[in-house]
Amino acid sequence: MLMFKGLIYKAALILVCAAAACNSSPGAQKGRDRSARHPASSDTGGAPVAAVTPVLLAELKERAVKESSGIAASRTSPGVFWTHNDSGDGSFVYAFDREGRSRGVWRVEGARAHDWEDIACGPGPVRGVSYIYIGDIGDNGGKREGIVVYRFAEPSIEAVADDAKRKTPLATVNAEALHLKYPDGSHNAEALMVHPVSGDIYVVTKGAREAGVYKMSASAAEVGTLTRVATIRGPGFFGVLITGGDISPDGRRIALCDYATGYELRLPDGAGQNFDDIWKQTPLVVSLGARMQGEAVCYRPDGAALLATSEGLPTPLIEVTLPASR
Numbered sequence: 001m002l003m004f005k006g007l008i009y010k011a012a013l014i015l016v017c018a019a020a021a022c023n024s025s026p027g028a029q030k031g032r033d034r035s036a037r038h039p040a041s042s043d044t045g046g047a048p049v050a051a052v053t054p055v056l057l058a059e060l061k062e063r064a065v066k067e068s069s070g071i072a073a074s075r076t077s078p079g080v081f082w083t084h085n086d087s088g089d090g091s092f093v094y095a096f097d098r099e100g101r102s103r104g105v106w107r108v109e110g111a112r113a114h115d116w117e118d119i120a121c122g123p124g125p126v127r128g129v130s131y132i133y134i135g136d137i138g139d140n141g142g143k144r145e146g147i148v149v150y151r152f153a154e155p156s157i158e159a160v161a162d163d164a165k166r167k168t169p170l171a172t173v174n175a176e177a178l179h180l181k182y183p184d185g186s187h188n189a190e191a192l193m194v195h196p197v198s199g200d201i202y203v204v205t206k207g208a209r210e211a212g213v214y215k216m217s218a219s220a221a222e223v224g225t226l227t228r229v230a231t232i233r234g235p236g237f238f239g240v241l242i243t244g245g246d247i248s249p250d251g252r253r254i255a256l257c258d259y260a261t262g263y264e265l266r267l268p269d270g271a272g273q274n275f276d277d278i279w280k281q282t283p284l285v286v287s288l289g290a291r292m293q294g295e296a297v298c299y300r301p302d303g304a305a306l307l308a309t310s311e312g313l314p315t316p317l318i319e320v321t322l323p324a325s326r
Helices: 003-019 159-163 275-280
Strands: 055-059 068-073 080-085 092-097 102-107 116-122 131-136 147-153 176-181 189-194 201-205 211-216 223-225 227-232 244-247 253-257 262-266 284-286 296-299 305-309 316-321
Touching: 068 131, 068 244, 068 305, 080 116, 102 159, 116 244, 131 189, 176 201, 201 244, 227 275, 253 296, 262 275, 262 305
Parallel strands: 068 116, 068 296, 116 189, 176 223, 189 244, 244 296
Antiparallel strands: 055 316, 068 080, 080 092, 092 102, 116 131, 131 147, 147 176, 189 201, 201 211, 211 227, 244 253, 253 262, 262 284, 296 305, 305 316
16 A cells, blocks of 8 residues: 555544544554554444354465455365455566465566555456456546456465465466446446356446446456446444455355444345345444454355455455354
């Protein structure tokens, strides 16, 4: 993350905490002490809260991952996950397992890292192939005329990849750049999702009062205009400062996170539903554990749990088993 971006966010977090009489640890220790990571908020705006217990699985061994800003579960290598740093790192993706061990570093060929904010795995142009999507969607100044989503076939994780580091990365296939525009001006966004069945792309913007949900059909061309399909408001301690998201493997649930906690939206049972009806549902608040600055959440491949990371070192890998029903 750029220096000014980090300062702005930290200042905003401190102000919000003060206004809500937050009991979190002193900000002076936030960058140095794990105890200062943000706990889940007790102010949920009246939304139901899941009775869950976050578990710290590991801390990532790859020290080059200093600002994990997105996480996605591999569709081709069981037990492997992908992440990337926030702006300033370059066009690299990092693979790791549930024990936090590095499974390799790749340079994304043909891509530029202006402000990468989220990552997703999903279907793409070739049937049966898993693709990685990278959202270059950050826009703190609100000045970008458009955003870019990079798409490339998910690399194979082999033993030889374990030795690939930031200074000696492997190379992905050439990435396809999808140049997208909002229909209503520029927006800052940090959440990118891909539907596991349709392949439709979703971007959720980040705002103090409301968040916009924008969609691009999987059949769209490489240059196109997103469609606004929903507006979401709260609940939660940080309003709708959405920093990450994912769609469940069954395509019927959505996980979102802000700096402090997580949320899940579920389609009600019934046939013939439009997936975008999910945005009308009441969110379930899901604790993602103590994170310094949470910007990443994804579903486990079986859909039964969420995994989350955080910006800042050491980088935690947290797992939360979801309730089967509300």
